[in-house]
Amino acid sequence: MQALRWAPTPDGLAMEPARCCLCGLDDSDPVAVGEDFEYRTSPEVFRAVRCRRCDLVYLNPRPAPTELSRIYPADYHAYDFSPESFGLVHAVRRRLEARRMLAWCAGLPDDARILDVGCGDGFHLEVLKEFGRPGWRLEGIDPDPRAVEAGARRGLTVHRGTVQTLDLPRSTYDLALHIMTLEHVDDPIGVLEGIHDVLRPGGRCVIVTDNVESPDFRLFGGRHWGGYHFPRHLHLFSKKTLGAAAARVGFEVESLRTIVSPVNWVYSIRNLLVDLQGPEWLVERFSLRSPGALAAFTVLDAVNARVGRGAVLNAVLRRPPLHVSAKAN
Amino acid sequence: MRSHKTPPVAIVGGGIAGLTAARALRERAIPVRIFEAGTELAGLARSFKDEQGFSFDFGAHFVTNRLAAALDMGAVCRTVPRYGEVVRKGGRYSAYPLGLLANPRHDLSAASARLRALFDRTPPRDAAEAFRREYGEAFADEIALPLVEAWAGAPADRLAPSVLQKLPGSILRTLLMRAAGRLTHRAVAIGYCREQPESPHVWHVYPEGGMGALCARLAEGLEETVSLQSRVEKIYVVDGRAVGLRVNGKDFDAAAVISTAPIHVLPKLVEGTDALAPFAAFKFRAMTFCNLHLHGRGLLPDVVVWLPERGFRTFRVTEATQSMPWLAPEGKTTLTIDVGCHAGDAWWQLSEEAVIDRCLDDVRPLVPDVRERLIGGRVLRTPIAYPVFLREYENARRRLSEDGTGVAGLLSVGRNGEFDHLLMEDVYYRTLDRARRLADELRRAPAPRNAPSPTPARRRGKAAVASRAVS
Numbered sequence A: 001m002q003a004l005r006w007a008p009t010p011d012g013l014a015m016e017p018a019r020c021c022l023c024g025l026d027d028s029d030p031v032a033v034g035e036d037f038e039y040r041t042s043p044e045v046f047r048a049v050r051c052r053r054c055d056l057v058y059l060n061p062r063p064a065p066t067e068l069s070r071i072y073p074a075d076y077h078a079y080d081f082s083p084e085s086f087g088l089v090h091a092v093r094r095r096l097e098a099r100r101m102l103a104w105c106a107g108l109p110d111d112a113r114i115l116d117v118g119c120g121d122g123f124h125l126e127v128l129k130e131f132g133r134p135g136w137r138l139e140g141i142d143p144d145p146r147a148v149e150a151g152a153r154r155g156l157t158v159h160r161g162t163v164q165t166l167d168l169p170r171s172t173y174d175l176a177l178h179i180m181t182l183e184h185v186d187d188p189i190g191v192l193e194g195i196h197d198v199l200r201p202g203g204r205c206v207i208v209t210d211n212v213e214s215p216d217f218r219l220f221g222g223r224h225w226g227g228y229h230f231p232r233h234l235h236l237f238s239k240k241t242l243g244a245a246a247a248r249v250g251f252e253v254e255s256l257r258t259i260v261s262p263v264n265w266v267y268s269i270r271n272l273l274v275d276l277q278g279p280e281w282l283v284e285r286f287s288l289r290s291p292g293a294l295a296a297f298t299v300l301d302a303v304n305a306r307v308g309r310g311a312v313l314n315a316v317l318r319r320p321p322l323h324v325s326a327k328a329n
Numbered sequence B: 001m002r003s004h005k006t007p008p009v010a011i012v013g014g015g016i017a018g019l020t021a022a023r024a025l026r027e028r029a030i031p032v033r034i035f036e037a038g039t040e041l042a043g044l045a046r047s048f049k050d051e052q053g054f055s056f057d058f059g060a061h062f063v064t065n066r067l068a069a070a071l072d073m074g075a076v077c078r079t080v081p082r083y084g085e086v087v088r089k090g091g092r093y094s095a096y097p098l099g100l101l102a103n104p105r106h107d108l109s110a111a112s113a114r115l116r117a118l119f120d121r122t123p124p125r126d127a128a129e130a131f132r133r134e135y136g137e138a139f140a141d142e143i144a145l146p147l148v149e150a151w152a153g154a155p156a157d158r159l160a161p162s163v164l165q166k167l168p169g170s171i172l173r174t175l176l177m178r179a180a181g182r183l184t185h186r187a188v189a190i191g192y193c194r195e196q197p198e199s200p201h202v203w204h205v206y207p208e209g210g211m212g213a214l215c216a217r218l219a220e221g222l223e224e225t226v227s228l229q230s231r232v233e234k235i236y237v238v239d240g241r242a243v244g245l246r247v248n249g250k251d252f253d254a255a256a257v258i259s260t261a262p263i264h265v266l267p268k269l270v271e272g273t274d275a276l277a278p279f280a281a282f283k284f285r286a287m288t289f290c291n292l293h294l295h296g297r298g299l300l301p302d303v304v305v306w307l308p309e310r311g312f313r314t315f316r317v318t319e320a321t322q323s324m325p326w327l328a329p330e331g332k333t334t335l336t337i338d339v340g341c342h343a344g345d346a347w348w349q350l351s352e353e354a355v356i357d358r359c360l361d362d363v364r365p366l367v368p369d370v371r372e373r374l375i376g377g378r379v380l381r382t383p384i385a386y387p388v389f390l391r392e393y394e395n396a397r398r399r400l401s402e403d404g405t406g407v408a409g410l411l412s413v414g415r416n417g418e419f420d421h422l423l424m425e426d427v428y429y430r431t432l433d434r435a436r437r438l439a440d441e442l443r444r445a446p447a448p449r450n451a452p453s454p455t456p457a458r459r460r461g462k463a464a465v466a467s468r469a470v471s
């Protein structure tokens, strides 16, 4: 029996029904209705739901895979977070990220193999190239050709494809990064499985993704929350649901905490202003190019992160070393 | 020959409830078959458009942006920018319900009612008592009860206290939601949904092509499972379980039956049990909706005018174009006059012209030159507009809403199937829920009719169905 689909409405996107990736069912309640406030790639109205069994938040219905090029337009920021277009913010972010990333890399051998799954414009790989050890072998993967080009411009090795479909060497990498990407993928479990399998036993996977148990979600989660990034974020996690996804795949959870990020705060306010048709000059105060707003919300979110309610989740997962591995490969 | 695979779940009715159930089951890979008595889908959510460009539904109809998004119809729905209600009393209008709070006489009597309620904790006996205790005698007797009686067609002391369904949320919340609606020019849905929370981000929308478009959307991909002009005449129950039905003289096996037919009809359809007998007594209020197409716009002080005074035949006049300008050609409008009646009574049998003529008289106090403005009119009638909660069957009503039909494999869902004042979003979510639970049940245990050793009684019943079955 084939799944029921709807024909796209005029100017609308081709959409498909979604299910909770943890329980495989759609037994959910709606939590938000929103639009593509940031890029206006379609007049579509989107709905986020929460699984009654698992608590996972996901987009349902969601754009069909055939719409990727439309919902990720050419000016999509992940492809062009360059110093030229983002100035001061870029410089500060590099510094902050470098500190965080080197902490994740603590204990890696000098010749470690590191894979950035969903590397976008190669920002994180470049940071590691500059601040990390010279012997580290860095690779990225991304399904979008623009990402591959951007990586090549920076002199990085970027494979085009996904961790499930690319024929990467198994049980090989010491560290996989999956930063602000899990929320974008249509099959998070498949991606985590793919990462699990290319890691060597004992290798680690670092995930960073939006947190639905944060004050910004509580305030804006009915519509304007930046973390929805309608319609590009298909799955949104909490400590509980991210832990469940990791466990499903056979990862050990080494740490699962929240970290500071101003981005969802800034974009929540921006989306609210856009939705209320606020004046352009005010809207422009709230973006990745607004050092003032970013700084202010970094301070605020630092307080939240202190009490475990930062805007972004950070999980460090470990593929169990062979002698304790329950999962046969 | 009868096929040996599991029969489909049979669905009685192709309104929003039937179609939602069908989708939910299909998503769980359970085959379905929908039988609709009428010549088209959508039931009460049908829309009409006449040659002159006037669109109308049964009463004023809209849904939420949240339901539209669930059906991927957000891009083809228009935002309803505003919605408001007023009450007309002694020739004066006051905003409903908050404007009425400004009447000190109402407030005083409400306060004393609340005070008395502190000492008297016995549950109210009937709707009259429930309203008086909640709102005070002044407001209840002058406004609320006359409206309830006109709308239900029965005196308030014959109605169950459950008629008073308290709105969720506080007055403060309601005020905030109103303010949000005013700020955003969106008719925020207040007091519309019970199954899902209210929110300033949930407002009313109207689909291009009318309400019926929603059901057309739900029916996408189900085409081959729908049979129109297929009135279900019988539902066979064997050993306490629904196993098949008869449609247009033909018998069909069913793994289960989901009925969206009005609940008072169901006992007449079901053969093989009298478990549903108490539901036969349930009453629905019949309504005529007289749509007067007129020159001009904004003829009423707000979208809905409630008329609690006895001098009127109608209890409610609606100018939907104030909410939804697209329902009439520019510079023209529609007033919808709701008149309650009993199916078959003198009013029910009046010709369309006669209804229009009397309704023109009725609205003259509101719009003195209404006759001069008249372009034409259309009358819609339905015998099942509103479920009436009479005290005499309140226990049976509760049992239905808590335990369902009492017959395994027979669900009664939808507005009239559940006998509840459900709007479409509630119908959607409630039906999804129940259909999914049925799917889980069917998955866990295939219908007992396939059990290896049926009891003699079941075998007899089965044979009876089988012998009538047409493959």
Ligand SMILES: Cc1cc2nc3c(=O)[nH]c(=O)nc-3n(C[C@H](O)[C@H](O)[C@H](O)COP(=O)(O)OP(=O)(O)OC[C@H]3O[C@@H](n4cnc5c(N)ncnc54)[C@H](O)[C@@H]3O)c2cc1C
Pocket: B012, B013, B014, B015, B016, B017, B018, B035, B036, B037, B038, B041, B042, B043, B044, B045, B058, B059, B060, B061, B062, B063, B230, B231, B232, B233, B260, B261, B262, B384, B385, B386, B413, B414, B415, B416, B417, B422, B423, B424, B425, B427
């Ligand atoms: C005046 C009025 C105004 C309303 N306004 C709104 C509004 O603004 N917003 C909103 O969301 N909701 C509104 N509603 C409610 C909404 O219309 C209903 O909740 C919804 O349409 C009910 O859908 P249903 O599928 O449960 O029932 P129905 O639409 O009644 O569908 C039942 C179907 O079953 C068929 N049927 C019955 N018996 C048989 C049989 N024996 N065999 C085969 N088929 C059969 C019927 O022909 C019908 O098509 C309003 C209702 C009324 C009466």
Ligand SMILES: [Zn+2]
Pocket: A020, A021, A022, A023, A024, A025, A051, A052, A053, A054, A055, A056
């Ligand atoms: Zn789930």
